[in-house]
Amino acid sequence: MPNVNLDALISREDFEVIETNSRASSFNQNVSVKDLERGEFFYAGLRKPDFQRETSDWGDDQLCEFIQSFIDGDLIPAVILWNSGPYNFVIDGAHRLGALIAWINDDYGDGKISQHFFNNEIDEEQRDIANKTREKIKNTVRPYSDYKKATADPDNRDRDMLEKALSLGRTSIQLQWVSGGADKAEQSFFKINQKASKISDTEIELLQSRRKAFAIASRAIIRAGVGHQYWSKFEPAVMQEVESISKEIHGLIFQPKISGAIRTLDLPLVKKHNSPQTNSFIFDLVKKCNGVPKNTSKVSEDPDGKLTVQYLKNVRKFLRRINSSHPSSLGLHPLVYFYNKRGNHIYSTILAWVDIVNDIEKNPQTIRSFIMIRKDLERFLFNYKHFISGINAKYGSGTKSHKHVYKATSLIINLLQRKEPENEIVEQVLGEYGFLNKIDDVKITSARFSTDVKSQIYIQETLPKTSTCTYCKGFIHQNSISFDHIVRKQEGGMGSVENGALMHPYCNTSAKN
Known part of the structure; x- marks a missing residue:
């Protein structure tokens, strides 16, 4: 499940705005729930540095637990701010403030503030986690609006709820202020976040x-x-x-x-x-x-x-x-080229294919040679998915292993172009990468099907039976479907079902010609 996206709740601004000579000692030393309501002066002037990473590291459980701690009056670390002109920049504590702002304004990534921030283009995944969080808030700490109603109509509310609502009037988060200019504030941001938030x-x-x-x-x-x-x-x-x-x-x-x-x-x-x-x-x-x-x-x-x-x-x-x-x-099917056997994507494979594409694009002959062995390449990659997965696991994800993935994939392509049999290709790959196993032998200790195993079963049963390109015989993905006339239009071919075939876009527009 993805994390709650709180990124819209504190606007970003460039550090390099009009600086003020105001002394930090004259600023507020605490922030209350009232200050964080939409339309309040303090909230209106709150900003994140423009270089701040997205505020989306907290899950729904973590957000609920923090709000519960705030309501209970538990000790919460101070939020560190820096003032520049009309704005107060959050140097440390964006998730803490963001969580409270989300609760107070009923916006967990899909509310009015977020809608405006994302131009009303919020994807389904973000909406789903927002709704799940809102439901969890309702069943645990209760919505902020319930506390407001308790104070507005105390006679019709239970005593415990009213007491908690009234305590919010004296509950606040402590503020600390960084003094100095923009350079000092930026240095403070990196120093604090490298230690506390484990920025990569x-x-x-x-x-x-x-x-x-x-x-x-x-x-x-x-x-x-x-x-x-x-x-x-x-x-x-x-x-x-x-x-x-x-x-x-x-x-x-x-x-x-x-x-x-x-x-x-x-x-x-x-x-x-x-x-x-x-x-x-x-x-x-x-x-x-x-x-x-x-x-x-x-x-x-x-x-x-x-x-x-x-x-x-x-x-x-x-x-x-x-x-x-x-x-x-080329219509490379992601499940063949960029996923492991259990339906999890491998970032390094996509990075590796930047170099592979550069190789096969060198001239028309190299790309044609790739097209001609594509069917066999895809069957090999499908049958020996554990080779690429094993290389990725050995060297690490992303840029740590993409050169090794590129080398192994290029070796397989070159051997297929030389018409080497499958068993010879397997032996050469194993000779190059001694830590790999010829057979993917993973022991299962539970009688229940895990999500990964269910995915693997589906992939094994369905992928070999899916549609293939009429020209190169490679698998076809929904994002890369082209409809081809078997008898060309200029030769009298009609737009009938009988005269139609599926192809990859490149195979249809370039390769077959």
């Missing part, structure tokens, strides 16, 4: 590179071009292009949406779209598709957005090529 190296790089093209492109893709506009300083036409391409890329990666055990073959490239691991993958994918050097500290910022747009176009070109309805699409 990728997240730190993403935050520190926030004005560079690859970081802006990554953030735009993650949120499908909505939410906080990290690209707001670009010209309107550029902003529109960033948002439009990002939305398309988001769909190419995460559509169609699925959840639970696998009961369909029409899987997206990536199932989870709201997790730190997925965000890191998007960041790595943008850099990979654009040849961004490993050391990004010397990469220049993007002043006008032109480079950001180009980076997005390069990512879109790759994604269109591997699985889309675009004429260039």
